[in-house]
Amino acid sequence: MTKEKYLLKEVISSFDFVGTLISCEPYGSGHINDTFLLEYKIRHMGVVPIILQKMNTNIFKQPIELMENILNVTAFLREKIIENNGDPERETLTVILNKQGLPFYKDSHNQYWRAYHFITCATGYDEVKCDEDFYQSALAFGKFQRLLADYPAQTLHETIPDFHNTKARFKVFKEAVEKDIYGRAKDVLTEIQFILEREDVANVLTDMQLPLRVTHNDTKLNNVLIDDKTHQGICVIDLDTVMPGLAINDFGDSIRFGASTGAEDEKDLSLIQCDMHLFEVYTKGFIEGCDGKLTDEEIKALPLGAKVMTFECGMRFLTDYLQGDTYFKIRYPEHNLDRCRTQLKLVDDMEKKWDTMNEIVSKHNK
Template identity: 70%
Template sequence: GMVSNRQKDEAIANFRFEGVLIDERPYGSGHINDTFLLTFDISGMGLLRVILQRMNKEIFTQPEELMENVLGVTSYLRKKIIENGGDPERETLNIIRTVANRPYYVDSQGDYWRCYKFIDGATSYDQVEKPDDFYQSAVSFGNFQRLLADYPAETLHETIKGFHDTKARFEVFKKAVEADVCGRAASVQKEIDFVLAHEDVANVFGDMLAAGELPLRVTHNDTKLNNIMIDDKTGKGICVIDLDTVMPGLAMNDFGDSIRFGASTGAEDEIDLSKVSCDMELFDLYAKGYIEGCGGKLTKKEIELMPMGAKVMTFECGMRFLTDYLEGDHYFKIHREHHNLDRCRTQFKLVEDMEAKWDIMQEIIRKYNV
């Protein structure tokens, strides 16, 4: 339900803040958590801003594990940033603890709250307005990968189990076709055949991981533009935020998901498929930024597999839309009839386009794999 003033006041009273609270308001355009901006007046020292969030416990059912991830990653980042002569107050999230010295507060209704220092002089943008925004996000997510390259990824909790287990999602898809609870399977035979013909795409990373050919990485898993802060003065990406979905995973999947939604020329639910393709200039730009940001920390093989990451993530996403369509649209919110089918079709159109441009994508990546 909604956050009541009473619930919020209880949370605020339980964090270790300095100064007098002079303003509080809902903040940002995130869709997952309830985010507030608090402003404190610290006598003689000006104003101090803080981000307060009620965490979404419907989506994240293990908030303690989630916060263990966030604490582990942010404290590690802080150390690395200081070592590199950066500004740890602006280049990573910083948790503000509770009066009981805990990294989160559980209120009397059982909801979880956390606080971060506000990152000053930077903005999180909802829309890519110019190609450089996309490039900056690539550099930032690459930097994130570089700084965390030696973090023991296997110690992180999987905040959403099997999130990019494409193989398992393929099995779920097949069950949905068999069950056909809405009687929709016959009308989407073409899309079903597309999935079945791409079983190898569903398996490729799982098989390589099992064979020990790929390193497990700290992945972000929500690499949208509005999850990085861009410095208002320099225009450079300075900080990756929104660490709820940080998990052990594959670098190619973070890269690939960014391409899936960021390099598409059409909206995710575009009906006119002639408008949907994978823009090779944007692909090039993001690859350049990401690989630069990673600063040599990725293996040659990981870089080589980046086009595959784009294809796997796009295929997986389309398959999930189709699964949800077959199951009666209970996972992805729909705003019109057949919405999930439309979404599925844009993703499969993108996969086909990537297949057609496969050599170009390989060539682009080769330029940066030095």
């Protein structure tokens, strides 16, 4: 038995999974946690799937606090879903406790694991293939805001401190430029100047009095499960970065990722724009999903959320490039630089379309 299989056997035996284990295979396309799909055969019930994950403690350094967040938020969501006559088994994640009643297991190598019930007959898509999928993801993330509107956000732990503190990230960026430990700054002066000229973008949200809310902080399309039969967005997943934040940041991260006309690492910047049709599709769905739970000031600030999150992401890519590519995984030496350039191109395009973006938000703010 290999070391990995021996460890998996140890971890699996720490949970009270029901039935006979018939398969255990790596699962999904995530880059942070190691995920496995377990299948158990239960007499007269057929096959029951389980998701087992080894948590990445290099990124999430407080796994116990992280799981406390997830357990509390999903319990709150279950109550709200039941109140709305929904199906909590499909509309939120269900954490499986270990034999000691804990929402995680610490193995003999001091690694942390967790388990969820697998939500069947639903799919998470890695890219926007049609308007309806993007709209459904917007509805789902908006509903996530609506259901958690009464949750005391300040009681949540910060799973990654200052994750969307753009002002703090701007300071780190300037330090990376000044130190220039890999001698790369001379080749990216245009990108550096673009960011330095927009310090106001980095600071703008700290000067606004927007409500602190429970935020997801990784609102990509593939973090919403879409029902295979109804094609409706049914469940928001990947709750590792759920913590206190601003609703407009969740909106903005979705736009940055989903309304771009090209891939995040597209080399041909002429292909990169912020698609106003997709921007409107998402705006409509997000506002509908929130269903009146956002303040008027928050809704008016949605375009700003898109710009700030895109700017922040581009700045983070360039910071990582200057620091030697220590955070984001890369496939080639200039990967982070290509990623940075697409984000800065999107910021530039948003600035050109600023009036249009605000008109679209105003149109759906009824």
